[in-house]
Amino acid sequence: MFDDLPIPQPVVSDVKAVVEFCRSERVAPPLVKVRSVLSLNRIIAELRDAGPLSEDERLKLLREAYESSLARMAYASFWLFYDAVNQESARQSDLLGNPENVDHPAPGSTSTLPLLARRSDRDLLEPFRRTAHRGRQILRDAAPEVADLLQPALLPPISWTRHPISGAWAFWNVQLQGKGKGKGRPIIEVNCALQAPKTQISDELLEYLLWHELVHHVLPGRGHDGEFRRLECLWPDFARLDHELDALEERFDMSKAFAHK
Incomplete structure (x- = not known):
């Protein structure tokens, strides 16, 4: 039941x-x-x-x-x-990385790095569809019992956050508020601080982050356990993309990206 x-x-x-x-x-x-x-x-x-x-x-x-x-x-x-x-x-203890994590820039900090720009028209749905498609192919070999959870009809809604948030580049969660069919169903939100031109935040990088959230979707309630880590690292160029996401603050001045609009 x-x-x-x-x-x-x-x-x-x-x-x-x-x-x-x-x-x-x-x-x-x-x-x-x-x-x-x-x-x-x-x-x-x-x-x-x-x-x-x-x-x-x-x-x-x-x-x-x-x-x-x-x-x-x-x-x-x-x-x-x-x-x-x-x-x-x-x-x-910094022995494992987590692509969801982000450090909020200190207020009033100065930087000589290029600004991470904001593009309100940056598309999220198409990279999400590609991620789910590739993810199904990965799971058919690695975890066939959950592969069908990435069928288009079973994917959670996805959106940018309304405002930049500190502490996470993205998150998968169960919607606890609202009315109707949406309540109690999973959602994925991506920090709108990453809503930048593709020359700065590539679709490839976004798709790796979305894969991390989709692994949460097929393994709900498991956190970052051993099975989660096994599936996460099957994404092509996992190690390089994980490092690239961790190093964003070393490449860009994030102050404008985290400014509320």
Whole structure:
């Protein structure tokens, strides 16, 4: 009954518990309002605050965090959660890159680099279609069970952000606001700071960034786990494009790109 709902979905054990309650009590189970937040950053901070730990001690703390939080809903197994924590910890230690990340330029900073210009007519849909088409070809060999999620009819809506945002070049997310069919469905937004001429931000670079977001689309709720990294690096020229995106601040003055209009 829950296969067509966005992540997080109820875990099998919880569904079985509700069914068994109804069978035994013959009434609907009481509803209890719960508010909870899952933060990998907080879990990683707690691990670091705990000081030197043996692997058994670290596993015990992570197991407690998994079983006492929304992690059980966001990750299908403890080992997927364990992998996500390790990936995020490595990323925070600069051992792994993330093409979504961006550092906002300091207010009032001066630069002799060329300005990253803004082009309001820069097309996003055509690079997105090409990315999805190439992505389907990659997934048919690498992960055929999810390849059909990149069929045109199943692609999420895509758009530029209304204003430049700090902290991310792009993001995949589930739309929680609004009415009608749009609510609860995935969307992709690309930072409009990249809405620049092709001579500065090439379609090739945009398509690599869009591929990163489409891997989130076919692996929802997985974060940057091992399977995510495996699929991400199958994109042609992955390493070069990842470095190019990381080095944008070294090539361009970003102050105009991040100015709100």
